[in-house]
Amino acid sequence: MTNITKYLLNIALDVPLDRLFSYYCDQKLALGTRVLVSFGRKTIAGFVWDNEVTDISINPQKIKAILEVFPEVLAPDTYELINFTAKYYHYPLGQVVFGAIPKEWRQAQNIKELRQSKPKPHHEDMAVILNDEQQNVVNKVTENLDKYYPSILFGVTGSGKTEVYLSLIEKVINQDKQVLVLVPEINLTPQLLERFLGRFPSVGIHVLTSHVTSRERLRGYLGATDGSIKIIIGTRLSVFTPFKSLGLIIVDEEHDHSFKQQESLRYHARDLAIYRASKHSIPIILGSATPSLETLYNYKLEKYKLFKLSNRAVTGSILPDIRLIDLNIYKTNDGLTDIAIDEIAKRLEKKELSLVFINRRGYAPSITCYQCGYVFTCSNCSTNLVYHSNTRELKCHHCGLSCSTPKVCTACHSQHLQALGQGTQKIEEVLAKKFVDAKIYRIDQDVLNSKSAWSELYTKIKAGEIDIIVGTQILVKGHDFHNLTLVVGLNIDSSLYSYDFRASELLFTQLTQVSGRAGRGGKKGLVLLQTNYPKHELYQYLLKHDFSGFINYTMKDRRLLKLPPYTYYAMLRASGGQLSAVLEFLNTVWDGASNIKNKNVLISSPVPAIMQRLKNRERAQMLISSQDRTELHKFISNLMVIVSLIKKPASDISYQIDIDPFEM
Numbered sequence: 001m002t003n004i005t006k007y008l009l010n011i012a013l014d015v016p017l018d019r020l021f022s023y024y025c026d027q028k029l030a031l032g033t034r035v036l037v038s039f040g041r042k043t044i045a046g047f048v049w050d051n052e053v054t055d056i057s058i059n060p061q062k063i064k065a066i067l068e069v070f071p072e073v074l075a076p077d078t079y080e081l082i083n084f085t086a087k088y089y090h091y092p093l094g095q096v097v098f099g100a101i102p103k104e105w106r107q108a109q110n111i112k113e114l115r116q117s118k119p120k121p122h123h124e125d126m127a128v129i130l131n132d133e134q135q136n137v138v139n140k141v142t143e144n145l146d147k148y149y150p151s152i153l154f155g156v157t158g159s160g161k162t163e164v165y166l167s168l169i170e171k172v173i174n175q176d177k178q179v180l181v182l183v184p185e186i187n188l189t190p191q192l193l194e195r196f197l198g199r200f201p202s203v204g205i206h207v208l209t210s211h212v213t214s215r216e217r218l219r220g221y222l223g224a225t226d227g228s229i230k231i232i233i234g235t236r237l238s239v240f241t242p243f244k245s246l247g248l249i250i251v252d253e254e255h256d257h258s259f260k261q262q263e264s265l266r267y268h269a270r271d272l273a274i275y276r277a278s279k280h281s282i283p284i285i286l287g288s289a290t291p292s293l294e295t296l297y298n299y300k301l302e303k304y305k306l307f308k309l310s311n312r313a314v315t316g317s318i319l320p321d322i323r324l325i326d327l328n329i330y331k332t333n334d335g336l337t338d339i340a341i342d343e344i345a346k347r348l349e350k351k352e353l354s355l356v357f358i359n360r361r362g363y364a365p366s367i368t369c370y371q372c373g374y375v376f377t378c379s380n381c382s383t384n385l386v387y388h389s390n391t392r393e394l395k396c397h398h399c400g401l402s403c404s405t406p407k408v409c410t411a412c413h414s415q416h417l418q419a420l421g422q423g424t425q426k427i428e429e430v431l432a433k434k435f436v437d438a439k440i441y442r443i444d445q446d447v448l449n450s451k452s453a454w455s456e457l458y459t460k461i462k463a464g465e466i467d468i469i470v471g472t473q474i475l476v477k478g479h480d481f482h483n484l485t486l487v488v489g490l491n492i493d494s495s496l497y498s499y500d501f502r503a504s505e506l507l508f509t510q511l512t513q514v515s516g517r518a519g520r521g522g523k524k525g526l527v528l529l530q531t532n533y534p535k536h537e538l539y540q541y542l543l544k545h546d547f548s549g550f551i552n553y554t555m556k557d558r559r560l561l562k563l564p565p566y567t568y569y570a571m572l573r574a575s576g577g578q579l580s581a582v583l584e585f586l587n588t589v590w591d592g593a594s595n596i597k598n599k600n601v602l603i604s605s606p607v608p609a610i611m612q613r614l615k616n617r618e619r620a621q622m623l624i625s626s627q628d629r630t631e632l633h634k635f636i637s638n639l640m641v642i643v644s645l646i647k648k649p650a651s652d653i654s655y656q657i658d659i660d661p662f663e664m
């Protein structure tokens with residue numbers, strides 16, 4: 001046996017094990033270097049994670065050599081961010097690395113040269129003159145460009161947050177630094193992009209959303225690394241983009257739940273962005289008309305600054321009137337009250353646009369048997385199948401299962417089947433019958449599958465070819481609809497008494513945002529909300545446009561009940577083919593947890609998930625909480641070691657820890 005003196009390197013690989021793997025090389029490689037190694041019978045890519053020069057004797061029988069060294073190296077700040085992410089979310093480091101990099105870097109081969117794409121020419125847009133409130137934010141942040149300066153930009157809908165962003169970006173770019181703008185996927189409208197491109201026509205801007213190709217993503221990644229791209233606008237994954245000289249981060253609509261990934265690595269892009277800004281010592285702006293409780297709590301703790309934009313930026317434009325329609329008094333016909341119908345009719349006469357908001361796509365949320373009460377449910381998930389009239393199908397909105405509409409009841413074979421409740425398609429149909437000449441446009445996930453839907457909508461609105469828009473929550477954010485003066489909200493009560501403690505916050509946010517669509521063009525807007533609970537506090541605050549009042553009320557509640565943000569949560573989730581086995585597994589974990597008991601950490605006993613069956617998997621969970629974040633993480637680190645050693649009662653059981661969970 002010959003002993004050779006080599007460099008020992010620990011490599012991060014894309015495997016679900018929370019450890020690194022040792023290989024040797026005859027040269028010292030920088031941290032983050034992309035390499036090729038053999039693993040089992042495969043040849044795969046990996047990244048050098050630990051390169052402590054250990055000039056030791058290596059037994060080549062036991063430790064394999066690195067097969068190839070590729071030219072790519074992770075930027076040091078990305079390397080550091082990945083380390084933090086893996087530690088904070090208790091997720092296998094190798095999988096964090098491979099989730100954060102472009103697809104090409106994951107493959108076990110050399111990367112083909114990228115050809116330069118042509119930047120398209122754009123019309124230059126003049127900067128608008130800022131009002132005093134906007135100018136104040138720009139001044140304060142500009143004074144603090146060289147330090148960590150987290151601030152909330154709390155601006156009512158239509159108050160011109162984007163103008164503030166653009167002015168700040170200009171200052172940062174003039175210092176030859178770069179900007180990261182994080183947006184929720186559905187917020188990246190053609191309108192918003194046009195404003196960025198128009199304002200900075202000669203600066204490298206790159207968009208990173210789930211719609212861009214992997215080559216485009218790689219181009220953005222490399223352009224940000226070498227500094228040729230100055231502005232990255234992207235969805236949550238963009239938070240991992242390496243920058244040559246990052247000068248500012250903006251998180252638009254920071255309250256949006258899409259910043260939290262709900263599967264595999266369950267990170268929150270806003271929270272990682274905060275971490276990144278602090279590491280880079282740069283300002284971060286969290287913009288929203290309805291900031292999240294977590295964010296406002298940090299303001300209370302004096303960790304964040306708060307800037308308010310209380311005026312609508314368009315002169316003469318004021319917040320709309322909000323009226324509640326009490327469904328205990330006014331009856332609905334196919335989901336709509338006469339009051340709502342009358343107001344829509346008035347808008348049609350005046351040639352103004354109406355928006356009907358119903359957060360349910362499809363035609364009817366359930367199909368039931370009139371004879372025996374049987375409800376058609378999904379065989380893979382614990383949920384009803386939704387009837388879609390355009391395709392005459394029943395569909396599951398969770399797993400995608402679809403089948404043609406049955407003619408008879410599965411239970412009693414009766415032919416008396418009925419569609420109950422209303423979805424967007426049904427409302428569209430009802431309105432089309434009431435207003436025969438009106439031009440109605442429906443927008444929901446089903447329509448948005450065609451890429452041109454948004455641009456088609458805007459073109460038609462501009463040309464005056466739409467009278468009524470019917471849509472889901474897709475419509476509530478970021479969109480400016482010219483000439484929109486009426487918003488009607490249907491079926492809004494369902495989240496009032498939800499098991500999920502965040503549901504009312506989300507409802508208030510959605511209703512505030514959707515109300516904010518009305519009356520932006522200088523005409524007074526009206527918002528009608530049909531509800532069975534007009535006295536509910538949430539609606540009372542909404543009527544007064546009193547977001548702060550609602551927040552104080554909700555904060556008090558959360559503090560009393562020891563809910564986030566006053567307590568830190570983690571959820572151990574498990575799933576498998578049989579619920580009993582899943583629960584047995586979690587109960588064993590629960591027993592094991594008693595050995596590492598910590599008086600600062602509370603562990604609830606395992607329970608089935610609210611949506612117990614999803615995509616053919618039975619699900620259960622165990623909540624772990626503490627008022628001390630450090631203690632919670634210490635406990636979870638120990639717990640995850642215990643969990644990894646437990647023998648599973650069934651081989652198909654999988655588990656995952658979700659830090660700061662959203663899904664309850």
Ligand SMILES: [Zn+2]
Nearest residue numbers: 369372409412
């Ligand atoms: Zn039946």
Ligand SMILES: [Zn+2]
Nearest residue numbers: 378381396399
């Ligand atoms: Zn399903």
